[in-house]
Amino acid sequence: MYRAKNERGSFDVYEAALDDEGDRFELIEDLRVAMADRSLALHYQPVIDLRTGEVLTVEALLRWAHPTLGLIPPSTYWLSPRRAG
Numbered sequence: 001m002y003r004a005k006n007e008r009g010s011f012d013v014y015e016a017a018l019d020d021e022g023d024r025f026e027l028i029e030d031l032r033v034a035m036a037d038r039s040l041a042l043h044y045q046p047v048i049d050l051r052t053g054e055v056l057t058v059e060a061l062l063r064w065a066h067p068t069l070g071l072i073p074p075s076t077y078w079l080s081p082r083r084a085g
Contacts, residue, residue, distance in 0.1 A: 030066060031077050040064050 034040055043061045048054065064072045 027069075027072075027077065031064070034064055034066075 041063045043063055045059045045061055046055045047057045047059060049056055062074060064074075064077055066072045
């Protein structure tokens with residue numbers, strides 16, 4: 001909530017995993033290790049026109065299976081490094 005209040009006209013999604021600043025920095029460090037170890041997985045998901053069955057495009061989805069926290073949603077790990085600098 002405080003992040004959203006600090007930036008006028010914006011919003012933020014509550015994430016219990018990042019409720020504590022210390023946890024956030026630990027998660028960022030874990031992400032650095034995951035990137036170095038190449039343990040992020042890229043998945044491709046087709047976007048299909050349901051009327052015709054035609055594949056319109058493909059989305060690339062980055063997934064991170066944290067060794068102790070399980071699957072971390074992209075909204076959590078994608079924004080944290082940008083906020084941390």
